Each structure stands twice: as C-alpha cells, then as structure tokens.
Amino acid sequence: MQIEFLGTSSMVPTKERNQSAILISYKDKGFLFDCGEGTQRQLKIAGVKLTKITKILISHWHGDHVLGLPGLIQSMAASDYNKVLEIYGPENTKKSFENMFKVFVFDKKIDIRIREIEEEVVFENEDFILRALPLEHGIETLGYCLIEKNKRKIDISKVKKIGLREGPWIGKLQEGKPILFKGKKIMPDDVGSVASGKKITIISDTVPCRNADLLAENSDLLVCEATYASKLEDKSMEYGHMTAKQAAELANRSNSKKLVLTHFSARYKNTLELEEEARNYFDNVICAQDFMKINL
Numbered sequence: 261m262q263i264e265f266l267g268t269s270s271m272v273p274t275k276e277r278n279q280s281a282i283l284i285s286y287k288d289k290g291f292l293f294d295c296g297e298g299t300q301r302q303l304k305i306a307g308v309k310l311t312k313i314t315k316i317l318i319s320h321w322h323g324d325h326v327l328g329l330p331g332l333i334q335s336m337a338a339s340d341y342n343k344v345l346e347i348y349g350p351e352n353t354k355k356s357f358e359n360m361f362k363v364f365v366f367d368k369k370i371d372i373r374i375r376e377i378e379e380e381v382v383f384e385n386e387d388f389i390l391r392a393l394p395l396e397h398g399i400e401t402l403g404y405c406l407i408e409k410n411k412r413k414i415d416i417s418k419v420k421k422i423g424l425r426e427g428p429w430i431g432k433l434q435e436g437k438p439i440l441f442k443g444k445k446i447m448p449d450d451v452g453s454v455a456s457g458k459k460i461t462i463i464s465d466t467v468p469c470r471n472a473d474l475l476a477e478n479s480d481l482l483v484c485e486a487t488y489a490s491k492l493e494d495k496s497m498e499y500g501h502m503t504a505k506q507a508a509e510l511a512n513r514s515n516s517k518k519l520v521l522t523h524f525s526a527r528y529k530n531t532l533e534l535e536e537e538a539r540n541y542f543d544n545v546i547c548a549q550d551f552m553k554i555n556l
Contacts, residue, residue, distance in 0.1 A: 261286050261458055261556045265548040266302040270487050271324045272526040277550055278302050279324040289314045293462050299328035300335050306551055310336045318349035319464035320401035321356045330364050337368035344371045350400035351376055393475050395466035397500040403464055403475045408457030412436055418451040458556040468506050476514035480556055485523035489533050504534040508541035522548040
C-alpha cells in the first residue's frame with residue numbers, strides 16, 4: 261500500500277499546503293479520503309491518473325473536505341472514466357451530494373453510487389476490510405481504517421525441493437489447506453508462512469473520543485489531524501479539533517507504530533512546533549507535507 265498526502269492544511273489553504281485529501285493506492289485501486297478544493301490539480305501534479313480512483317471516502321461535509329468534488333468528477337468524466345465511482349460518507353451524504361450538483365451543469369456523466377455509512381464494516385473483499393466509526397466534530401463526521409488481510413506466502417524454493425510445480429496444489433497451500441502429494445501430507449507451514457496485513461487509520465476532524473481509540477488500535481500507520489499546538493487547546497476544543505499532544509497521546513494509547521500529523525492551521529508557517537510537541541508523548545511521529553508518500 262502507498263499513502264500519498266495531497267492536501268495537509270485545514271480550512272484555509274496556504275502556498276505550500278492544499279486542503280484535505282489523502283490517496284491510498286492498493287494494487288490497481290485508489291481510495292481517496294476527502295476531496296478539498298484543488299484536489300484534482302494535486303493529483304495531476306503528483307502524476308496520478310484520475311481513472312485510478314475507485315472509491316471516495318468523505319469524513320464530513322465541511323467545505324475544506326469536499327469542495328473539490330465537482331471539479332474532480334467533471335474531469336473524471338472528461339477522461340472517459342468507465343468504472344463505477346463509489347462515494348461513501350456519513351448520514352445525509354446523498355442529500356448533500358445532490359444539492360451540490362444542482363448548481364453545476366455536466367456535459368458528460370459517470371456512473372456514481374453513493375452510500376451513507378450506517379455500519380462499522382463499510383466494505384470487505386478477499387484483500388482488505390474498510391471500517392468506519394463516527395467521531396465528535398459538531399456535525400456527522402467519520403474516521404476510517406483500512407485493514408489488509410493476512411496473506412500466506414509460498415516459498416518457491418521449498419516447493420521445488422519437494423517436486424511441486426504450478427497448479428492446484430499451490431493454490432490450496434496458499435489458501436492454508438494441506439495437500440497430499442506422492443503419498444505424503446504437506447502442510448501449508450511446510451512450504452510458506454503467513455505475512456501479517458497492514459492497518460492504516462485516518463482520524464479526521466474530531467476532539468479526542470472513544471471511537472478514535474477504537475479505530476486507531478494497533479495501527480501500522482495512524483494519520484491524525486493536529487490542527488493546533490496545546491497552547492491553543494481552548495480554540496481546538498471550541499472548533500472540534502485535536503492538538504498535536506492529543507494526537508500523540510492517541511497514538512500511544514492505541515499501540516500504533518507510526519504517527520503522521522496533518523490538517524494544520526494556516527497560522528503555522530512550519531510544523532516544527534507541532535512535531536516537537538507530539539514527540540514528547542510519542543517517538544515515531546512526523547508531520548505530513550503535500551505530496552509526501554509512505555509505502556507500507
């Protein structure tokens with residue numbers, strides 16, 4: 261999996277930071293988490309084809325998280341997007357989407373399916389599980405986590421040593437099933453091992469809350485908003501945001517391996533103060549920058 265930060269500012273963009281958007285690439289799929297104003301241009305600068313996006317996951321309907329949707333979808337249509345674009349979001353997403361698009365005239369349309377999230381498990385297939393839980397931000401807001409399923413890896417050298425070749429036997433071993441080969445029972449662990457899947461959690465705008473802890477638990481990568489430093493904690497609570505300290509405490513409580521801070525107030529010309537504050541409570545932390553990539 262690759263995570264690319266397309267926008268790391270909060271409500272007001274800066275010369276260096278666009279509004280909120282994160283792209284997770286997994287195999288041939290692209291999951292776009294939020295779509296602040298200018299996201300389609302960020303994708304072009306990053307060299308990402310718009311047709312790569314298969315799902316858009318909206319945390320909430322504040323403008324800095326969704327104002328890029330009309331332009332992005334218009335450009336996707338112009339790019340002859342021929343997939344089904346799935347858009348997920350909190351309660352009233354369908355109504356908000358319809359109201360937004362009453363304002364614009366589209367010459368070309370694409371197939372869009374909108375789902376308002378009501379259950380914790382948003383989507384599941386053979387590769388991963390996508391979960392969501394409500395956060396606390398004054399309006400309906402969701403946090404997400406993408407959990408890759410464990411995969412069994414076959415050691416080809418061990419397979420060849422016992423005389424196995426490509427075929428149904430290999431498939432069964434990869435599924436974790438024993439096989440009988442030349443009168444001998446071969447267990448999956450004899451020729452391979454299980455690789456643990458990775459977990460990425462994205463905590464959008466919120467004050468500290470129980471559901472943020474539940475989503476973040478044992479994350480390989482925790483991406484968390486940190487709009488202010490602790491000296492502005494009163495302002496942070498007033499507007500429903502976390503401080504860098506609170507984000508670091510969340511990472512510590514949840515046993516996360518790495519913390520990436522994002523969604524910074526435009527008042528910060530650089531994020532050194534926020535990173536230093538967070539590092540007092542959690543060691544493995546960095547501040548995101550636009551176009552920063554992380555591979556898991």
